[in-house]
Amino acid sequence: MTHILEMRDITKTFPGVVALDNVNLQVRQGEIHALAGENGAGKSTLMKILSGVYPYGDYQGDIVYEGEVKKFRGIADSEAEGIVIIHQELALVPELSIAENIFLGNEIARFGVIDWHATNELAADHLKWVGLKESPRTKVQDLGLGKQQLVEIAKALSKEVKLLILDEPTSSLNEQDSAALLKLLAEFRERGISSILISHKLNEISQVADSITVLRDGTTVSTLDCAAASISEDDIIRDMVGRSLSDRFPPRHPKIGELLLEVEHWSVRHPQHLDRRVVKDASFTVRRGEVVGLAGLMGAGRTELAMSLFGRSYGADIAGEVRIRGKAVDVSTVERAIAAGLCYATEDRKSYGLVLDDIVKHNLTLANLEGVANGPVIDHAREIRVAEDYRRRLNIKTSSIAQKTLNLSGGNQQKVVLGKWLFADPEVLILDEPTRGIDVGAKYEIYSIITDLAAAGKGILVISSEMPELLGICDRIYVMNAGRLVGELPAAEASQEKIMSMIIRTAEK
Structure with a gap:
């Protein structure tokens, strides 16, 4: 030929x-x-x-x-x-x-x-x-x-x-x-x-x-x-x-603890079309040290659910209750959601997750400026120490923390997003498509970060369109279709076939 x-x-x-x-x-x-x-x-x-x-x-x-x-x-x-x-x-x-x-x-x-x-x-x-x-x-x-x-x-x-x-x-x-x-x-x-x-x-x-x-x-x-x-x-x-990845996902020995996040009867309407509900009476939980997956096809309402929980960043006429450690919390603004211990890493890191034209150091500290400030003034020496610490801990490959974030690879940009939220010290992290557009080696590093966070007692909710990813890193999986949570499976019992069956069954009703 x-x-x-x-x-x-x-x-x-x-x-x-x-x-x-x-x-x-x-x-x-x-x-x-x-x-x-x-x-x-x-x-x-x-x-x-x-x-x-x-x-x-x-x-x-x-x-x-x-x-x-x-x-x-x-x-x-x-x-x-x-x-x-x-x-x-x-x-x-x-x-x-x-x-x-x-x-x-x-x-x-x-x-x-x-x-x-x-x-x-x-x-x-x-x-x-x-x-x-x-x-x-x-x-x-x-x-x-x-x-x-x-x-x-x-x-x-x-x-x-x-x-x-x-x-x-x-x-x-x-x-x-x-x-x-x-x-x-x-x-x-x-x-x-x-x-x-x-x-x-x-x-x-x-x-x-x-x-x-x-x-x-x-x-x-x-x-x-x-x-x-x-x-x-x-x-x-x-x-x-340059090496064999015998296992795509890092080994996990989950130590699942107390109930951490409870969401009950959460409903959201489309911000422009108020007659259309995009999230319908959703209730779910995340425990301490647990990685929970949220599966579903595009348009199922997963991102809308996550964004509405995080300071009502999406939606209108939002109703329902959020509890963290058994206590009802106010998540009506982004600032209040962060203060309550809830963070959200967006699926669109380039538009909403990062200030691409700014440097790595500023992006890493952006969600918790109080943590690098003396009163109203940024302590630049402390900011450098924090940024260098997260650069090392997350293995962010960059020439320096003064490099513009837009010049990093997709995987390293995603690590900056995670570092930004880790510095905010949340109880619960919602990760929306955390490995979209990054290669298999960088994916393994992101999975390792998720595993370490769970081991440290954080509660993690992962939204992913890649079912093998959910099956590989999650302890429990919820299935969402047409705005509703239509099923729940322990990871040990879950399969792509069972998840798709839940989606198709509910779509036919």
């Missing part, structure tokens, strides 16, 4: 850092080629070179595409050759229609005037190809994340894509939408379209990839041919991290 792409001896340096060191990548015509590696391994940098974000002259080495050396000066050059990249953060304009988004910057016009009939007609053809039944005139803001991802792919099709690059395409999708997307990639393969798939979800890579290239520390470690041999997830992990 011929190669549609060869990247030969690609080297890319930033001031003081070698991001890529003689990396080689070969993608065959009409295959799904997975690119695996830990955060900071160089995957995104390599794809930015391929797509022209880093133009010719900013790197060493050659891009050979369809048998010719290419010198892309920008994204427009690579797209003109049929190379289209879809980033993890979708580049759609919510207020515009699907059709307007598909042809944005590539409008169909006659004599300088947009031909809306042709635009909508062609958009409908592309939507049919990706299996989206919505009208081309539907606004993107009215679509779920899974369907928005399909709009991005339809947009790529409008550019006559030959090589499609997808960067963590399923990181924000539920299992059903993820499966649909992977099935679509397989259909593209049948039509001769090549794909490069960047993903931390090794089960998805194993499911669809024809070949896998593993990067580690900016170098090519291996290229695995899935057709020639059976490739296990452990094989991929060993190449990614």
